[in-house]
Amino acid sequence: MNTFFTWTKQDKALSLDLDHCEDHYFVSGDQRWLNLSSISYQTHFGLKNKFILKAIKEQMNAFSMASPKHNFKLKEAVSEELIKRTPSQQYKAFYTLSGAEGIENALKMARQITGKKKILALKNSYHGATMGALSITGDWRNDPHLLPRQWTMRLPEHHGDPEAIKLQKYLAKLKDSKAINDIAAICLETITGGNGVFIPSQKWMKTISTFCRQNNILLILDEVVCAAHRTGPFFGFEHYPFLKPDFIVMAKGISGGYIPFGAVLVSKKCAKYYDKNVLACGLTNYAHPLGLAATKAILELTTQEPFIKKKESNEETLVKWSQKLSLLGYTTRLKGSLMAVENVPFELKDLFQKGVFGAIQKGTLIMAPPLTLPKKHLENGLLTIEELL
Numbered sequence: 001m002n003t004f005f006t007w008t009k010q011d012k013a014l015s016l017d018l019d020h021c022e023d024h025y026f027v028s029g030d031q032r033w034l035n036l037s038s039i040s041y042q043t044h045f046g047l048k049n050k051f052i053l054k055a056i057k058e059q060m061n062a063f064s065m066a067s068p069k070h071n072f073k074l075k076e077a078v079s080e081e082l083i084k085r086t087p088s089q090q091y092k093a094f095y096t097l098s099g100a101e102g103i104e105n106a107l108k109m110a111r112q113i114t115g116k117k118k119i120l121a122l123k124n125s126y127h128g129a130t131m132g133a134l135s136i137t138g139d140w141r142n143d144p145h146l147l148p149r150q151w152t153m154r155l156p157e158h159h160g161d162p163e164a165i166k167l168q169k170y171l172a173k174l175k176d177s178k179a180i181n182d183i184a185a186i187c188l189e190t191i192t193g194g195n196g197v198f199i200p201s202q203k204w205m206k207t208i209s210t211f212c213r214q215n216n217i218l219l220i221l222d223e224v225v226c227a228a229h230r231t232g233p234f235f236g237f238e239h240y241p242f243l244k245p246d247f248i249v250m251a252k253g254i255s256g257g258y259i260p261f262g263a264v265l266v267s268k269k270c271a272k273y274y275d276k277n278v279l280a281c282g283l284t285n286y287a288h289p290l291g292l293a294a295t296k297a298i299l300e301l302t303t304q305e306p307f308i309k310k311k312e313s314n315e316e317t318l319v320k321w322s323q324k325l326s327l328l329g330y331t332t333r334l335k336g337s338l339m340a341v342e343n344v345p346f347e348l349k350d351l352f353q354k355g356v357f358g359a360i361q362k363g364t365l366i367m368a369p370p371l372t373l374p375k376k377h378l379e380n381g382l383l384t385i386e387e388l389l
């Protein structure tokens with residue numbers, strides 16, 4: 001092999017030979033695998049979505065490169081529409097090519113705007129593979145790199161703390177310490193993605209939100225997995241109506257995986273800082289026209305009746321399936337089309353053998369079926385998994 005496989009020992013890597021894709025299947029010779037994890041949680045709209053492909057092709061014919069200094073209608077329209085999807089609509093858009101770059105830029109801005117260095121984050125988290133994003137990541141992927149831990153402090157986990165008792169204790173101690181003066185931001189996945197679909201309680205999130213407000217600490221929400229309806233509404237944080245994030249970081253689903261693309265919505269209050277201060281952030285392919293075209297297409301597609309109906313029907317199917325698995329004794333967590341099933345008695349290779357492309361983290365199956373997956377295919381996929389259970 002002339003290429004690396006990511007996050008694995010190369011001689012242990014599990015891989016599939018890919019000839020081509022159908023709408024929701026990877027195909028190799030006469031074998032096919034149903035895409036039940038949306039690859040790595042990004043192909044919300046399937047692998048061959050004609051509407052998105054057409055939008056990208058049309059933009060490619062118009063122009064497919066632009067300078068960060070160029071203004072063009074597409075850039076303005078997508079920014080306006082993304083901002084319109086937020087409850088407060090008080091944001092300004094910054095563009096990237098990935099989730100990690102989004103987190104990097106949010107961290108850089110938060111540190112610059114506040115003049116403080118530290119970030120509070122969870123241990124059970126993943127925020128991206130670049131040095132800054134990985135430094136606040138708490139999961140195993142941070143460990144081999146010895147990243148600057150002195151910039152990160154760990155919040156107690158929300159799992160098992162629905163009344164936010166551990167959190168309140170921790171924050172009260174923090175408030176009385178000197179460390180509070182150097183905390184720029186709290187950075188959280190709104191709902192934990194690949195690390196187990198843990199869903200913070202309203203009380204836990206409210207405690208975070210109040211603490212941020214009372215102590216001039218900015219709130220960065222990592223919506224890389226949640227955004228674009230993965231958990232139901234467009235943003236995951238819409239499940240917590242009181243939340244007013246200063247930074248909303250998106251990638252994955254906002255381009256459906258068709259083009260590497262990401263965005264950070266920065267609150268107007270924070271964005272204002274850069275009216276008179278240099279924005280020391282940027283990248284060559286900033287606001288790439290093809291990424292914008294894909295996002296424009298998904299923003300349109302997600303308002304259309306057939307999409308909404310299919311998404312809601314799949315969410316109902318997953319609710320029923322989750323209830324069924326609970327009766328069989330499995331612990332499940334579900335929000336929208338993002339689901340975890342704990343302690344599954346099979347491995348990824350068993351799933352692959354059964355024709356399912358999925359994700360398993362430390363014995364927990366993570367389900368993130370495409371939002372446009374036809375009901376029959378979803379039900380067949382769930383049946384296949386049930387056979388393995």
Ligand SMILES: Cc1ncc(COP(=O)(O)O)c(C=O)c1O
Nearest residue numbers: 098099100126127128193224225
């Ligand atoms: C919650 C979360 N944040 C950030 C990232 C990083 O995104 P990317 O791989 O596009 O850099 C990921 C990737 O899996 C993620 O799951």
